[in-house]
Amino acid sequence: MSKHLRKVIAAILIPFSAAVVVGLVVLWPGGAPPHQRTGVGFDRQTQQATVTTVTSVSCQVGAGGQAPIGDPSATGGAPAAQEAKKGPCKKATVRVDTGKDKGRTFTELVQPDQTRQLHQGDKVVVAYEPKAPKELQYAVTDLDRKFPMALLAGIFAVAVVVVGRLRGVMALVALAVSFLVLTLFILPAVLQGSNPLLVAVVGSSAIMLIALYMCHGLSARTSVAVLGTLVSLLLIGVLGSQFIGWAALTGNTDDSTGLIHGLYPSIDMSGLLLAGVIIGSLGVLDDVTVTQTSAVWELHEANPSMGWRGLYRAGIRIGRDHIASVVNTLVLAYAGAALPLLLLFSIAQSGVGTVATSELVAEEIVRTLVGSIGLVASVPVTTLLAALVVSADRPAPGTAAPVGAQPVTASGGRGRRRKR
Structure with missing residues (x-):
């Protein structure tokens, strides 16, 4: 059977x-079908960039002389005194490292309560919107995590091969x-x-x-x-x-x-x-x-x-x-x-x-x-x-076991050979 x-x-x-x-x-x-970019989520055009300088500034005025996005004092929210308790804002200067605008710089205002803070030397990913005004075409969207991710993948590969x-x-x-x-x-x-x-x-x-x-x-x-x-x-x-x-x-x-x-x-x-x-x-x-x-x-x-x-x-x-x-x-x-x-x-x-x-x-x-x-x-x-x-x-019935071999019980243990 x-x-x-x-x-x-x-x-x-x-x-x-x-x-x-x-x-x-x-x-x-043969490849994904083309579509017109929406500029939303992962469908945005992105470039690699580096944070060159980070300076402390007042949260009242943004990089372009306007109130920063999300500033409550600009929308009738909490007074500026309450915002000051959170600490000063930061103005980060970011240099674009790839694409047709390589070498171009722009500024990004970072609120003190933002989850993602920028530091000098950080590698970041920036979104590019060609239809926006020139001073608003680039914006930081995420940190560049290529190195830590690649290092972790390398450690994983070495561990798999060694073991x-x-x-x-x-x-x-x-x-x-x-x-x-x-x-x-x-x-x-x-x-x-x-x-x-x-x-x-x-x-x-x-x-x-x-x-x-x-x-x-x-x-x-x-x-x-x-x-x-x-x-x-x-x-x-x-x-x-x-x-x-x-x-x-x-x-x-x-x-x-x-x-x-x-x-x-x-x-x-x-x-x-x-x-x-x-x-x-x-x-x-x-x-x-x-x-x-x-x-x-x-x-x-x-x-x-x-x-x-x-x-x-x-x-x-x-x-x-x-x-x-x-x-x-x-x-x-x-x-x-x-x-x-x-x-x-x-x-x-x-x-x-x-x-x-x-x-x-x-x-x-x-x-x-x-x-x-x-x-x-x-x-x-x-x-x-x-x-x-x-x-x-499975050995045919009546086939002799090798000389010196001990039979194995159903549970996997060694047992004595029974007399027939």
Whole structure:
């Protein structure tokens, strides 16, 4: 039965892999479609710049001789004496370092209660609006974080290689490939108007095949993990599609999604939400399926005489512990990403039920629960497949064990050989 199952797995994965390649070719976008800049959020023109000097000035008068934006004394708010208690304002001189205006300087007034303060020598990102008056064309929008981010990425890569060695190197290569598939295929294809769900399925499948086979090799063990991941992704896709539809989730709940919908009205935002659920679940699914498959293979190596039922029972005991940890991990990962939303439960005047069923929060709840169901299902599915496939290597009845070998009990311990 196990040998027949191997053929069935090959008969499924080979056409599936071919379909993924065809899907990549057919849906390949060739770049994001152009659009007219809105000047809002990330759609602004930006340049790199440096803060050259910072001096203290009165908050009453801005750099251009006018009251600064947000100054309460200019709008009939708090008197100037109250503003003075907060400390003096700062006038930062900023030099543009890139673009056609390289070397040009402008001034920025920084209020004492602003979250982001500027200091001499800071590298910053500035927005450019060509239609504005010349003295207002540039404004600081953020700090330049390239160096600390690159340093952190370097530390991560070194840690992975030192601990994982060759496997770590292959994992980094697979990570780079996954990022390329995401940026060169999935995102542009969605912007081009392709069905987000179809794009997510094809892109996620390509990432799954490349990452698993690249990191773990072309083997029956990896193929079982791939098939277990595929079955779980299909379950997540079906459940996500049903419950996103039943809950009437539009996927258009914040400024970012609103801007995307405004720029590209043809994008199916609810489909984009479902695509995010599938892609977000893929990484944790890979971990679960690979771990369960490896556990069953190691149990078989420890006791080759154990049948598929015994392997499944032992593997599922390991899987129960895995389920408890990964579900908690997934929930906390989503909670960390949506931490501002969780604050709504604390500050909302409405009841918890009203807040939890609002679309903004319901999206995260559906995303978490659907992904968790797929994770839970992946454990018995992958464990069963692995037990059936690896039991093909079970020694035939009556085969003598190697001289000096000690049999292994079902629990993995060494025991005495029983007399027959």
